[in-house]
Amino acid sequence: MDLFDLTMPLDWEWMPDEVFPTSTHFLLAPRRHPAKGMTMGNETGTCLMLPSQFEELRKTTRVHELRPEELFLRATAVVTVASEPGQALGPAELGPALAAVDVEPGDALLVRTGWGDRVEGMRGTDRYVRQSPYFTAEGASSLASAMDERQTELLLTDTAVFGMPSRHLVSQWADMLPRPAPWPSTEAYAYLRGYTADRVAEDWAADLAMARAGKVVVRKLVNCAALPAGRLKVIVAPLHLVRAIGATCRVIAIQEGSVAVA
Amino acid sequence: MRLVDLSMPIWEGAGYGEVLAMPNTSVHFYEYLTYDWHGMRRTELKLDDESGSPMMTIWQRAPHTSGPIEEGGAYTWHIDEVPLDRLILRPTAVIDVPAGEGYVITGDDIDAAVAKADYRDGDEVLVRTGWATVERAYELGDRYPLLGPSWSYEACVRMADVMVERGSSIVMTDTPLIMTPTFQGWAWSVGPERITPRPKPWPSIEARERLLDLPPAAPNKTERPVMPEWVGPGGYRHWIKTTLAICKCLVNANEITRPRVRMLIVPLRIKNGGASPTRFVAVEEEDF
Numbered sequence: 162m163d164l165f166d167l168t169m170p171l172d173w174e175w176m177p178d179e180v181f182p183t184s185t186h187f188l189l190a191p192r193r194h195p196a197k198g199m200t201m202g203n204e205t206g207t208c209l210m211l212p213s214q215f216e217e218l219r220k221t222t223r224v225h226e227l228r229p230e231e232l233f234l235r236a237t238a239v240v241t242v243a244s245e246p247g248q249a250l251g252p253a254e255l256g257p258a259l260a261a262v263d264v265e266p267g268d269a270l271l272v273r274t275g276w277g278d279r280v281e282g283m284r285g286t287d288r289y290v291r292q293s294p295y296f297t298a299e300g301a302s303s304l305a306s307a308m309d310e311r312q313t314e315l316l317l318t319d320t321a322v323f324g325m326p327s328r329h330l331v332s333q334w335a336d337m338l339p340r341p342a343p344w345p346s347t348e349a350y351a352y353l354r355g356y357t358a359d360r361v362a363e364d365w366a367a368d369l370a371m372a373r374a375g376k377v378v379v380r381k382l383v384n385c386a387a388l389p390a391g392r393l394k395v396i397v398a399p400l401h402l403v404r405a406i407g408a409t410c411r412v413i414a415i416q417e418g419s420v421a422v423a
Numbered sequence: 424m425r426l427v428d429l430s431m432p433i434w435e436g437a438g439y440g441e442v443l444a445m446p447n448t449s450v451h452f453y454e455y456l457t458y459d460w461h462g463m464r465r466t467e468l469k470l471d472d473e474s475g476s477p478m479m480t481i482w483q484r485a486p487h488t489s490g491p492i493e494e495g496g497a498y499t500w501h502i503d504e505v506p507l508d509r510l511i512l513r514p515t516a517v518i519d520v521p522a523g524e525g526y527v528i529t530g531d532d533i534d535a536a537v538a539k540a541d542y543r544d545g546d547e548v549l550v551r552t553g554w555a556t557v558e559r560a561y562e563l564g565d566r567y568p569l570l571g572p573s574w575s576y577e578a579c580v581r582m583a584d585v586m587v588e589r590g591s592s593i594v595m596t597d598t599p600l601i602m603t604p605t606f607q608g609w610a611w612s613v614g615p616e617r618i619t620p621r622p623k624p625w626p627s628i629e630a631r632e633r634l635l636d637l638p639p640a641a642p643n644k645t646e647r648p649v650m651p652e653w654v655g656p657g658g659y660r661h662w663i664k665t666t667l668a669i670c671k672c673l674v675n676a677n678e679i680t681r682p683r684v685r686m687l688i689v690p691l692r693i694k695n696g697g698a699s700p701t702r703f704v705a706v707e708e709e710d711f
Contacts, residue, residue, distance in 0.1 A: 164507035168692040173486060183456060185467045189693065191487030193634075195626040198448050198471040199693075206692075214465075216458035229426040233687055233704050344455055345467060353455065358462030365463065396511070398689035398702040401475055403434035405452075406464050411689045411702075413507060 163416040167317075167382040167395075169206040169280065171199075171409070176206065177280055177289035178321060178381060179342075181330050182349035182356075186342060202344065203407035207381045209399045210323075210407035212372035215365075216358070221375070224405040231377075232397040234415070235315065237269040238262050239388055244274035244294035249325075251296075252303040259307050269315035269395060270308060271414075273385035277319030280383055291335060293321035301367040305374035314375055317395065317412065319382040324367025329360045382412055389416055427684075429597075429673040429703040431476040432557060438567040439599060439672055440471055442612045442621070444630040446645070447473040449623060475700040478502065478670045478690045481663050482697030484643070491697075492643045493660050498592065498667040502696040509592065509667065512685040512706065515549050516542035517676070522552035522572035527603055530577035537585055541682040547593040548586060549686070549705075551676040555597035560674060568672075569612060571599035579658025583665050592667035593688065595703060597676045601669060602657035610648040673703050681707045 169177075173189035185202025204210065209232075212218040242250060242258040255272075264270065274294045283289045296304065301324065308316065325331065334340065334352060341348030362369060371378055379397055394415040399408035431439070433450055440449040448471045456465035473479070481496040482488075491499070500506075518540045520532050533550075542548070552572045560567050574582075579601065586594060600607055610616040611633065622629035637646040663669055670688070685706040690699035 162508075162512070164511055166507060166692065170503060170692050170694040171696070172694045174694075183465055185455075185465070189486070189696070192445070192484055193625075196469070197445075197625055198469060198474075200467065200469050202468065203466055214463055216462045216464075219458055219464075225432050229428045229704050233426055234424075234706070344465075350455075353461070356456075356461060358460070361456075361461050361463045396687060396689060398687075400468075400470075400691070400700055401430045401432045401702060402468070403432045405466060409691065411692055413511060413689070415511065 165384060165387055165414040165416070167207070167384050167412040167414055169381050169383050171206050175284065177283060178204070178206065180287050180290040180335055181326065182334055182343055182352045183330070184343045186344065201409060203405060205409045207379070207383070207410055207412055208407055209377060209379045209397060209410050211377055212375055214406040215369055215372050218372050224399055224408050225401060225403045231315065232399070234394050234396060235269050236265065236267065236392060237271050237317070237395045238264040238392050239390055240270055240272045241390070242272055242274050244276060246292040246294070248294040249297050249300070250294055251300040255300055255304055255307070263391065264311045265392070266312040268311060268313055268392065269317060270313060271317040271385070271395065273319050273388065275319070275386060276321065277381065277383040278386045287335070290321045293325070295320055295322050295325040296367045298324065298366040298370050301370040305371055305376055308376060309374065315377050315379070316371070317379040317382055317397070319385045320380055323371065323378050323380055324365055326364030328363040329356070330364055379410065379412060388414055393417060425707040427675065427678045427705040427707065429476065429676055429705055430701070431560060431672045431674050433470065433475040433700060436564070437474070438560065438563065438565040440474060441565040441624065442568050442604070443607055443624060444611045444633050445625045446607070447471050448625050450474055470700060472696070472698040472700070476670065476672045476674070476703055477698050478668045478688060478701040479663070479698040480668050485697035486695035488643060490643060493664050495664060497665050500667065502690050502699050503692050503694055505667065510688040513547045513593065513688065514543070514545065515684050515686045516540050516546040517679055517682055517684065518542065518548055518550045520550055520552055523554055524570045526572040527575045528572060528578040529575055530581035533578050533581040533585065542589060545590045546683070547686060548591050548595065549676060549684070550582070550594065550596040551679070552597055553677045555599065555674045556677065557674050568599035569604045569608065573598050573600050573603040574658060575603070576656045576658040579662045583662045587665050593670065594666060595670040595673055595686070597673045599672050601659050601671050605654050606650070606657045609650045609654060670701065670703065679705050679707065681711070683711060685711065
């Protein structure tokens with residue numbers, strides 16, 4: 162049995178994913194510090210995000226309601242979509258990659274672009290988020306359809322974002338020099354007051370398309386290049402948060418061995 | 424194959440984060456993107472490294488300490504350094520110590536339970552009282568950790584010895600605390616000098632004042648009030664010296680139907696960390 166840790170470390174010195182005001186700064190405070198313990202967001206590091214993150218889907222499953230069979234020892238097919246920095250992944254890129262893979266009904270899909278294997282080389286910069294490959298709204302729709310055909314709802318990927326919020330957050334926030342700190346900075350608070358539902362829907366159209374299709378997305382995987390091609394099992398272990406719409410998680414892959422991929 | 428989730432949920436105001444002054448601080452959720460304004464939800468989470476069902480190594484308080492909480496430990500991995508094969512599908516013996524509200528497990532209880540268990544060399548151990556369920560944790564709130572069964576010093580020492588003899592490295596248990604509520608909460612939430620109404624934990628002013636009032640302790644030790652002799656010592660520090668991890672506050676172990684299981688023990692990957700809220704899932708197999 163071979164085990165692969167696909168989890169971005171929670172690094173108290175620097176997290177690569179704190180660019181947008183919608184992300185929370187990760188703080189691991191020592192004993193006797195007022196914030197002793199951990200402060201983080203739903204999206205800190207490797208994370209699982211549910212459709213219920215959006216208002217129109219708020220009546221759907223929350224994190225504590227996920228059954229262990231949906232997340233632990235889940236049969237998974239690895240799909241390779243080699244990508245360039247900043248590449249938009251649409252139907253043209255995803256279709257051939259999906260067609261090349263043997264997927265059994267119910268398999269989760271793990272789409273690896275190679276981006277998550279490059280995080281360490283981007284230390285101290287914002288490139289991990291800014292230059293990440295991302296899924297277009299059309300790509301999301303085609304991916305969701307392909308997942309429907311394969312009777313699955315769980316997608317894992319090594320991109321920093323699912324959709325890139327280019328309409329508002331990139332130009333109005335990420336391009337700012339100097340760029341303010343993410344939540345809970347005063348600047349983030351002020352910006353988010355004007356970041357209304359219509360703007361959210363425009364920025365996160367790809368994420369919303371997946372959510373409307375009932376898909377659960379796990380992203381910011383690392384170390385996926387080490388995975389063998391084909392099928393394996395994954396463990397997706399989110400923080401067991403009550404009524405949350407997403408959570409930081411640990412993701413571990415198991416290559417077939419003593420545990421049969423059934 | 425059947426999966427049983429043994430992970431304590433994490434929610435705002437969960438009892439395990441409310442009853443002690445320092446070691447396990449409160450859970451707070453702050454909503455900064457909301458359905459009504461943004462059409463989307465995002466939450467800032469303030470947790471403790473002991474929130475939910477924690478896995479605790481000898482490096483508790485890391486990364487902000489220069490050393491482990493005890494010298495001479497048998498296992499010296501930080502939580503992110505523990506090899507995955509020590510965490511995933513670990514053969515585990517279920518050791519039954521039936522215990523109800525307020526019961527303190529004794530050394531004799533451990534001996535009797537070990538004798539009855541299908542406990543094989545190299546197994547990890549899940550010590551099950553059967554008391555802890557998610558429903559009970561929700562219903563009892565902050566009374567849950569104070570009312571739950573716990574471990575005497577002698578029980579900790581005896582279990583540590585047995586684990587060394589059998590080559591076990593990880594202990595999991597469904598007691599909310601390891602050391603007794605009396606030992607851990609004396610003069611705060613338990614005993615004649617408890618503070619009424621009970622204050623919030625650190626960083627409340629009462630928790631700060633408590634540290635001013637208590638005898639100082641070394642950076643890797645814990646400040647304790649003077650307690651009556653009958654309270655007895657705590658066994659955690661003795662036990663952690665011979666274990667890779669002590670894991671407490673598991674729930675729903677009563678749903679396990681087999682004497683041995685394979686455990687999935689999945690903490691967060693905290694760089695140089697010492698403890699973490701953890702997911703525990705038991706894998707039941709017919710032929711195991």
